[in-house]
Amino acid sequence: MRLPELEAILADINRIILGKERPIRLALACLLARGHLLIEDLPGVGKTTLAHVLARVLGLDFQRIQFTSDMLPADILGISIFDRSTGGFHFHPGPVFTQVVLADEINRATPKAQSALLEAMEERQVTTEGETRTLPEPFFVIATQNPTHQIGTFPLPESQLDRFLLKIELGYPDPKAERELLAGEDRHRMVANLGSRITSQHLIELQEKARAVHASPALIDYVQALAAHTRTAPRWQAGLSPRACLALLAVARAWALLDGRDHVLPEDVQTVLPGVIAHRLRPTDDTARTDTEAVAAALIEAVALP
Amino acid sequence: MARSNRPVSRRQAWWLLTTALTTCLPLAPQLPPWLSLAAGAAFIWRAALTWRQWHLPPRWLLILLVMAGTVGVFLQYRTILGRTPGVALLVVFLALKLLELRAARDAVATALLCYFLVLGQFLFTQTIPTALLACLTVLITTATLLAASDDRPQPQQQLRRAALMLAQALPFMLLLFVLFPRVQGPLWGIPQDRFSAVSGLSDTMSPGSIAQLSQSDAIAFRVKFKDAVPPQSQLYWRGPVMPSFDGRSWRVAQTQGAYAEVPYPEIGSPVDYQVTLEPHGKFWLFALELPGTLPPESALTFDYQPIARQAVRTRTRYTQRAWPEAMAGANEAPGILRQALALPTDGNPRMRAISTAWRTQHAGNGEAILTAAQDFFSRQLLIYTLNPPLLGADMVDEFLFDSKRGFCEHFAAAFVFSLRAAGVPARVVAGYQGGEINPVDGYLVVRQYDAHAWAEAWIAGRGWIRIDPTAISAPSRINSNFATAAPAGAGLPFLARSDLAWLRELRHRLDAVTNGWNQWVLGYNPQRQRDLLSSLGLNEPDWRSMTAVLSVLCGGVMLGLTGWILRNRLRVDPALAAWRRFTARLARHGAAWRAWEGPLAFAERAARLTPTHAKSIHEIAALYARLRYEAAPQANDLAQLKAKVAAFKP
Numbered sequence: 038m039r040l041p042e043l044e045a046i047l048a049d050i051n052r053i054i055l056g057k058e059r060p061i062r063l064a065l066a067c068l069l070a071r072g073h074l075l076i077e078d079l080p081g082v083g084k085t086t087l088a089h090v091l092a093r094v095l096g097l098d099f100q101r102i103q104f105t106s107d108m109l110p111a112d113i114l115g116i117s118i119f120d121r122s123t124g125g126f127h128f129h130p131g132p133v134f135t136q137v138v139l140a141d142e143i144n145r146a147t148p149k150a151q152s153a154l155l156e157a158m159e160e161r162q163v164t165t166e167g168e169t170r171t172l173p174e175p176f177f178v179i180a181t182q183n184p185t186h187q188i189g190t191f192p193l194p195e196s197q198l199d200r201f202l203l204k205i206e207l208g209y210p211d212p213k214a215e216r217e218l219l220a221g222e223d224r225h226r227m228v229a230n231l232g233s234r235i236t237s238q239h240l241i242e243l244q245e246k247a248r249a250v251h252a253s254p255a256l257i258d259y260v261q262a263l264a265a266h267t268r269t270a271p272r273w274q275a276g277l278s279p280r281a282c283l284a285l286l287a288v289a290r291a292w293a294l295l296d297g298r299d300h301v302l303p304e305d306v307q308t309v310l311p312g313v314i315a316h317r318l319r320p321t322d323d324t325a326r327t328d329t330e331a332v333a334a335a336l337i338e339a340v341a342l343p
Numbered sequence: 344m345a346r347s348n349r350p351v352s353r354r355q356a357w358w359l360l361t362t363a364l365t366t367c368l369p370l371a372p373q374l375p376p377w378l379s380l381a382a383g384a385a386f387i388w389r390a391a392l393t394w395r396q397w398h399l400p401p402r403w404l405l406i407l408l409v410m411a412g413t414v415g416v417f418l419q420y421r422t423i424l425g426r427t428p429g430v431a432l433l434v435v436f437l438a439l440k441l442l443e444l445r446a447a448r449d450a451v452a453t454a455l456l457c458y459f460l461v462l463g464q465f466l467f468t469q470t471i472p473t474a475l476l477a478c479l480t481v482l483i484t485t486a487t488l489l490a491a492s493d494d495r496p497q498p499q500q501q502l503r504r505a506a507l508m509l510a511q512a513l514p515f516m517l518l519l520f521v522l523f524p525r526v527q528g529p530l531w532g533i534p535q536d537r538f539s540a541v542s543g544l545s546d547t548m549s550p551g552s553i554a555q556l557s558q559s560d561a562i563a564f565r566v567k568f569k570d571a572v573p574p575q576s577q578l579y580w581r582g583p584v585m586p587s588f589d590g591r592s593w594r595v596a597q598t599q600g601a602y603a604e605v606p607y608p609e610i611g612s613p614v615d616y617q618v619t620l621e622p623h624g625k626f627w628l629f630a631l632e633l634p635g636t637l638p639p640e641s642a643l644t645f646d647y648q649p650i651a652r653q654a655v656r657t658r659t660r661y662t663q664r665a666w667p668e669a670m671a672g673a674n675e676a677p678g679i680l681r682q683a684l685a686l687p688t689d690g691n692p693r694m695r696a697i698s699t700a701w702r703t704q705h706a707g708n709g710e711a712i713l714t715a716a717q718d719f720f721s722r723q724l725l726i727y728t729l730n731p732p733l734l735g736a737d738m739v740d741e742f743l744f745d746s747k748r749g750f751c752e753h754f755a756a757a758f759v760f761s762l763r764a765a766g767v768p769a770r771v772v773a774g775y776q777g778g779e780i781n782p783v784d785g786y787l788v789v790r791q792y793d794a795h796a797w798a799e800a801w802i803a804g805r806g807w808i809r810i811d812p813t814a815i816s817a818p819s820r821i822n823s824n825f826a827t828a829a830p831a832g833a834g835l836p837f838l839a840r841s842d843l844a845w846l847r848e849l850r851h852r853l854d855a856v857t858n859g860w861n862q863w864v865l866g867y868n869p870q871r872q873r874d875l876l877s878s879l880g881l882n883e884p885d886w887r888s889m890t891a892v893l894s895v896l897c898g899g900v901m902l903g904l905t906g907w908i909l910r911n912r913l914r915v916d917p918a919l920a921a922w923r924r925f926t927a928r929l930a931r932h933g934a935a936w937r938a939w940e941g942p943l944a945f946a947e948r949a950a951r952l953t954p955t956h957a958k959s960i961h962e963i964a965a966l967y968a969r970l971r972y973e974a975a976p977q978a979n980d981l982a983q984l985k986a987k988v989a990a991f992k993p
Contacts, residue, residue, distance in 0.1 A: 251972075251973065251974035252972075253971060253972045253973065253974070255916070255971050255972060256972055269493065271349075271493055271494075271495070299973070299974065300969075300972045300973040300974060301972060302941055302942070302943060302968055302972050303941035303942075303972075304941035304943055304944050307941060307944075337939050338937070338939050339939070340939055341938030341939055342938060342939060342940070342941070
């Protein structure tokens with residue numbers, strides 16, 4: 038049975054971002070799997086709105102960081118300033134101290150600023166001037182990046198890309214959805230009027246639930262077979278890492294939970310596979326690199342279910 | 344893209360180049376220099392192609408080069424068949440194939456050609472280093488073959504995988520080696536040029552011919568005695584007997600018949616031993632004096648030398664018995680005695696004069712003359728040396744009276760001359776004297792520097808008596824070994840020297856290993872195989888029963904392996920088995936399950952294709968998905984699934 042609160046959340050988001058059910062579902066699965074999300078797309082297709090809406094319906098704090106090439110780590114993490122009245126240093130937390138961070142155009146910033154955020158993402162804590170501060174829970178980063186072939190971008194290295202659980206693309210809406218969007222209400226006002234569906238405590242429980250979704254030995258064999266194939270077949274430059282396998286399994290679990298099941302099916306793995314491998318697996322054949330779905334389909338069709 | 348059409352990557356090209364190089368380098372000494380150079384040039388060209396990523400040479404150029412190479416080989420050998428031309432031709436093909444690496448199948452073909460050329464090395468030598476080198480080449484070639492299908496792993500990984508695969512093949516190799524029915528002789532006919540340059544005794548003896556052999560430490564033969572080793576002074580290995588003398592050289596009798604069995608009575612106690620004779624290209628089989636039994640396929644000449652029916656061109660093993668105290672020729676044929684008295688009409692007047700004096704003094708008494716000759720030789724104070732001075736026309740006189748320095752052939756020749764001039768039939772016997780016991784495996788090793796010549800005199804009523812004139816002047820040559828007798832500072836072969844103890848020890852060990860290799864690997868002939876199988880309880884095995892045992896064992900190993908692999912496959916989840924039955928049934932109705940398809944996704948598709956069964960398809964798929972992927976499926980789910988699948992009759 039599908040969980041009513043999750044259905045309600047999806048319905049709310051779909052009302053604002055039209056015609057993007059699948060990416061939205063994936064984004065929510067990513068959040069339930071306690072992972073961070075990378076959205077790669079052109080400006081103006083609703084990346085910021087998606088992040089904003091997610092924060093609203095889930096009842097989470099929201100901050101947005103616009104990445105620029107002159108950004109410093111302190112702009113993200115915060116800075117200690119000397120307070121003359123108390124005679125000591127006072128830490129001013131940066132925008133990263135929130136529950137949902139939208140890191141807009143992350144590949145516009147220099148690698149130094151990028152890695153400041155990425156370390157916070159991985160460790161869920163910030164260490165400045167020798168003092169460690171934990172980030173709030175849940176903590177969820179949605180980073181957007183422009184297609185890397187655009188001018189003035191610093192592409193994220195593979196090791197850092199790996200910290201994003203999923204990468205999705207939104208793409209242009211289809212004509213019907215676009216027409217509806219143009220005729221409809223102002224999106225900003227709709228977001229502002231949106232109430233939260235669950236509390237952050239409830240969200241943490243849902244994350245626990247997603248983690249408890251059963252993956253049978255047969256399914257684990259399947260995930261392993263997929264990874265093994267990428268490691269031996271000449272089609273890929275390097276195979277999937279064990280961390281990628283864990284990511285694949287985690288997202289598949291969340292996807293199964295969204296589908297109202299307590300166990301993972303191979304179909305779940307296959308559905309989330311494109312998002313998991315899109316930023317991790319590089320085909321040797323350059324022409325195939327652009328079409329993530331086709332690459333994933335080729336991988337799926339090459340591995341028999343155990 | 345089809346697998347066999349994938350282009351050859353740079354890494355694969357380097358692999359292939361390495362393999363080709365390791366395969367061809369050991370063959371280089373056998374090839375004509377122009378071919379080695381041409382192959383080297385092709386390798387360098389290949390390296391440049393890979394390095395600079397140039398285009399491959401055009402096809403017409405390669406065709407021209409192949410034709411030029413073939414013609415070159417033909418001009419070199421006047422044929423393209425046979426061992427060396429065949430190998431040379433293969434090297435040409437291999438070198439040129441490297442310039443034609445277009446697709447993966449070219450890489451595979453090149454690797455297979457390398458395997459074949461590894462075998463080519465064995466056509467030339469079969470020593471342990473060759474075998475080790477071949478193992479290395481096979482390892483690299485196998486790794487190359489692996490790289491031809493997937494070139495991403497690092498070289499060490501490829502080598503490790505190849506080593507693992509070869510290690511897995513090892514039991515089969517051993518099984519086939521031990522049990523595969525052996526044929527007599529090598530599988531390939533070894534051409535006649537095989538032993539053209541082997542050193543050893545020849546059928547003539549002139550001053551200096553044996554001294555030349557003293558420079559060689561090549562092994563002549565190895566002997567394993569059944570019981571105790573006889574004393575060094577009895578180890579006379581009889582070789583060619585040389586009765587005819589032309590004033591300068593001695594030669595073996597031209598035409599002669601042979602005894603089929605030993606013509607003299609057996610006296611005293613026998614010595615049993617087994618000889619492993621290195622190939623020398625002659626018919627002689629060396630035997631301890633006097634030979635008592637004859638090896639198979641051999642006969643005894645009228646002067647008591649065993650000879651084989653065919654020239655010894657492969658390493659030969661035979662069992663022998665010797666009667667050290669036996670006497671031969673008590674009733675010697677007059678023709679042979681006449682030959683043993685023949686002398687040129689003139690020459691060596693001084694010795695002739697002395698001999699004539701003996702004859703008159705002792706009135707033709709052979710034994711007395713013999714004693715007189717031995718006395719005379721010891722009184723002359725002759726010196727045994729490796730570097731005797733050159734002698735003129737009257738060799739015997741110059742040696743005995745002027746230079747007084749000589750090697751064994753001088754002693755033997757002068758002694759036989761003196762007896763003949765005194766009317767006592769005598770002849771020169773060549774062969775080997777002594778040998779050295781290898782303490783590691785107990786074999787007596789006889790080397791070329793043990794070559795020796797001695798004399799044989801015929802005494803009426805007794806027969807032929809061995810006299811070693813060298814022993815009169817240099818007893819240590821006979822009682823210990825060659826090295827101690829040779830004067831200090833003489834140009835001895837390195838290995839004959841006794842002052843380097845550790846070197847000798849090392850040499851003994853190496854020699855024992857080589858001997859083991861020869862005896863058990865190269866010398867594993869039908870006889871050895873039969874003996875081994877008999878000791879394993881297989882009585883009187885013929886090739887049929889050997890083939891049967893081999894097939895049973897190989898089959899057993901294969902069966903075991905297959906069973907082990909299948910065990911995991913056979914232990915199929917019953918739910919999966921039911922699912923397979925179900926999908927097989929659906930496949931016959933146009934909805935084939937793709938192996939990668941999830942059950943629910945398949946049900947969706949199958950239901951669209953066969954809408955009449957949509958309900959049961961969905962039910963079965965849901966049950967199967969629950970059974971296979973749920974944490975705790977309900978107890979009766981499996982029974983339900985089985986029942987539904989059984990009832991599913993599209």
